[in-house]
Amino acid sequence: MQTKDALRLAASVAVLIVLTASMWNWYDVSIFENWVRAYKEVGLYRIYEVSLILGNTSYRVVYPPIPPIVYIVTHVLAEAVVSGINFVVSTAPEVGRALLAVADHLVRVVLKLPLLVFTLALGVVLWRRFGSEAIYWMLIGIPTLVTLANYQFDPLVAFFLYAAVVFIDSPRWGLYVSALAASLAILTKPLVALPLLPLLLHIYRRYGLRGVAKYVAVSLSIGVAVVMLFLIPNPNAFISNVLLFHSSRPPQYVSLWNLPVLLSGRSSQVVSIVNTIWLPVMLAAVLASLVIPVKARYLQVGSLEDSIRLTLLILVVVLVLNKVVNPNYLLWAYPLAVHIALSKKNSSRKTLITYNLGAALATLWGGLYMLIPALVNDVVVIEETGELLPARHILYKSLDTPLNETLQGLIELGEKYYRYAKSLETYTNLIGAALILFYTIVMLKFAADVLKKGKSLT
Numbered sequence: 001m002q003t004k005d006a007l008r009l010a011a012s013v014a015v016l017i018v019l020t021a022s023m024w025n026w027y028d029v030s031i032f033e034n035w036v037r038a039y040k041e042v043g044l045y046r047i048y049e050v051s052l053i054l055g056n057t058s059y060r061v062v063y064p065p066i067p068p069i070v071y072i073v074t075h076v077l078a079e080a081v082v083s084g085i086n087f088v089v090s091t092a093p094e095v096g097r098a099l100l101a102v103a104d105h106l107v108r109v110v111l112k113l114p115l116l117v118f119t120l121a122l123g124v125v126l127w128r129r130f131g132s133e134a135i136y137w138m139l140i141g142i143p144t145l146v147t148l149a150n151y152q153f154d155p156l157v158a159f160f161l162y163a164a165v166v167f168i169d170s171p172r173w174g175l176y177v178s179a180l181a182a183s184l185a186i187l188t189k190p191l192v193a194l195p196l197l198p199l200l201l202h203i204y205r206r207y208g209l210r211g212v213a214k215y216v217a218v219s220l221s222i223g224v225a226v227v228m229l230f231l232i233p234n235p236n237a238f239i240s241n242v243l244l245f246h247s248s249r250p251p252q253y254v255s256l257w258n259l260p261v262l263l264s265g266r267s268s269q270v271v272s273i274v275n276t277i278w279l280p281v282m283l284a285a286v287l288a289s290l291v292i293p294v295k296a297r298y299l300q301v302g303s304l305e306d307s308i309r310l311t312l313l314i315l316v317v318v319l320v321l322n323k324v325v326n327p328n329y330l331l332w333a334y335p336l337a338v339h340i341a342l343s344k345k346n347s348s349r350k351t352l353i354t355y356n357l358g359a360a361l362a363t364l365w366g367g368l369y370m371l372i373p374a375l376v377n378d379v380v381v382i383e384e385t386g387e388l389l390p391a392r393h394i395l396y397k398s399l400d401t402p403l404n405e406t407l408q409g410l411i412e413l414g415e416k417y418y419r420y421a422k423s424l425e426t427y428t429n430l431i432g433a434a435l436i437l438f439y440t441i442v443m444l445k446f447a448a449d450v451l452k453k454g455k456s457l458t
Contacts, residue, residue: 005132005322008132008136009066009132009135009136009139010300012135012136012139012140012373013120015139015140015145016116016119016125016144016145016148017116019145019149020108020109020112020115020116020148020149020218021071021105021106021108021150021400021404022064022105022107022149022400022402022403023108023149023150023296023398023399023400024149024150024151024398025150025151025152025398025400026394026397027382027389027394027398028150028151028152029111029151030058030397031058031060032071032151033052033058033062033075034058034059035047035059035072036069036071036075037059037066037069037081037316038061038071039072039173043069044069044072045059045229045230045232045233046159046233046234046434047068047230048110048230048233048234048237048238048240048242049233049234049237049379051237051241052236052237052240054264057385058195060242060245060253061110061241062243063188063189063214063241063242063247064186064187064188064189064190064227064242065187065226065229065230065449066153066156066184066187066226066229067153067156067188067189067366069408070114070153070156071111073108073115073206073264074113075111076108076358077113078110080245081106081110081123082103082107084243085099085100085103085106098150104400105400105401106380107380108122108151108400110167111149111151113147114155114156115149115151115152115153115156116146116147116155118155118156118158118159119138119139119144119148119155119159120139121159122138122155122158122159122162123138123336124136124138125140125162125163125166125335126335126338128336129339130339130342130343131167131342132219133313134338134342135340135341136339137166137338138334138335138389139340140307141334141352141356141359142330142356142359142360142363143327143328143330143331143334143359144223144331144334144357146327146328146359146362146363146366147327147328148421150327150328152326152328152330152332153188153189154189154328154332154333156163156185156188157185157188157189157192157332158186158190158331158332158334158335159179159181159335160181160184160185160192160386161182161185161192161195161196161332161335161336162335162336162339163178163195164178164179164180164197164199165175165179165304165308165336166180166304166308166339167181167305168199168202168203168304169206169304175203175207175211175214177216177220177313178199178215178217179214179215179216179219179222180218180222181220181223182196182199182215182218182219182299183200183219183223184222186219186223187222187223187226187227190242191318192332193310193315194286194314194318195315195318195332195333196311197286197290197314198307198310198311198314199288199307199311200212200215200216201290201294201301201307201310202301202302202304202307203215203346204368205302205419206302222329231250234279236255246323247275248275248317249323249324249384249385250266250271250274250275250323250383250384250386251271251278251323251324251381251383252324252325252326252383253324253327253362253365253366253383254325254361254362254365254367254436254439254440255321255322255324255325255327255436256321256329256364256440257274257278257321257323257436258261258307258325258432258438259402259433259436259438261274262429262430262432262433262436263430264430265429266381266429272326274323274325277324278321278322280325281321282297282318282321282322282323283337285317286314289314289316289317290310290313290314291311293309293310293451294310297390298451299451302425305340305343308336308339308340309340309451310448311333311335311336311448312337312447313447313450313451315332315333315336316333316394316444316446316447316450319332319443320440320443320444324384325361325362327359327362327363327366328365330355330358330359330362334355334359337351337352337446338352340404340450341442347443348449350449351449351450354371354442354445354446354449356440356445358439358442358443358446361435361438361439362433362439365431365432365435365439367438368428368431368432368435369428369432370391370395371391371392371395371410372421372428372431373391373425373428374391374392374394374395374407374411374414375410375411375413375415375421375424375425376388376412376414376418376421376422376425377390377391377392378391378425379391381393386451392411395407
């Protein structure tokens with residue numbers, strides 16, 4: 001690596017670490033902290049029971065087993081770091097005071113360590129395939145930055161999904177490595193099973209029905225072995241948390257289904273209609289995006305590059321029509337988007353710019369949704385539960401130096417121009433609807449570009 005590239009890489013990593021250390025989504029992290037409390041009280045395999053026993057949704061574990069395992073393990077490591085700082089304070093007070101000044105930042109970095117590791121691993125894998133440019137796109141792309149900033153488990157999903165797709169044709173062990181990665185991706189966030197469907201078509205074309213059977217058997221064996229450890233103690237609790245919670249929650253953030261909900265003023269009737277129709281509509285769209293490009297000969301699933309394009313198309317459908325589309329979900333497709341954009345067969349950075357624009361719109365709505373009520377010291381609706389919580393409190397808990405100083409400056413402006421800020425708040429739902437619409441258009445443009453590039457290669 002040349003000196004210039006090394007400096008750019010160091011700068012990219014520095015930006016990522018500073019952002020990682022300076023903030024997180026306190027609302028989500030407060031729930032993750034309750035996982036640790038539940039683990040200490042009832043043990044790892046029974047943590048899904050606690051929210052039902054207590055009747056307290058803040059103890060809910062709405063993920064499969066990998067996210068709580070990851071958070072609990074890193075929390076133990078963070079506790080060790082805090083103990084180490086306290087020891088230094090008692091033995092070397094001057095050094096200890098310096099460490100205490102950055103203790104919160106250190107704890108955030110330690111808790112986010114798995115996210116950083118998987119993000120850097122993705123960057124390295126892409127770098128080895130496409131050169132140094134790939135790692136810059138990966139590390140400082142908007143999907144990466146927003147996910148590391150907020151603290152979510154999507155870097156694991158992105159890594160496992162990318163590994164499942166690109167390692168499938170590796171000699172000897174490729175099928176097994178891909179099956180393992182696919183299983184781990186689903187054990188992190190089950191929705192990722194849908195964009196893995198093109199992989200099964202690719203395996204069928206390359207290895208026949210026997211290859212598909214082998215692949216599914218390996219993936220299922222791993223998944224069932226892990227899930228059963230948590231399912232057996234209380235099947236009802238596991239199903240209620242991991243499946244039923246998501247079926248009844250309202251639309252969220254930049255999901256297209258959130259557009260009518262916002263325009264209706266969060267009408268319960270509209271939410272009920274959406275909860276009834278969203279899944280069959282999304283599944284029909286996934287099926288169409290899987291079948292039509294292949295039947296029309298836009299894409300050939302026997303080609304790995306075309307399988308990646310087909311995976312991206314299905315991901316776009318999910319990232320538009322799933323009932324919940326948080327900004328961090330856009331990281332799932334991002335390594336594949338980098339792969340396609342930098343591929344020597346048809347290199348095009350425009351697709352990456354388009355994808356990052358979509359991520360920017362998603363992030364903008366997520367930020368404004370919390371910031372606008374904070375400016376006027378109002379409450380914010382937590383979309384997944386309907387709770388009303390003080391927006392300023394959540395933001396103050398989420399940000400640390402230097403970002404909290406920026407927030408304070410914005411709040412002072414909101415207080416100074418309260419009448420205008422309050423007027424802006426009345427249009428929050430309309431602003432959200434407009435941003436969701438723009439986001440959807442940008443993502444469909446990205447999908448069209450992916451399909452167009454695939455057609456030009458066939």
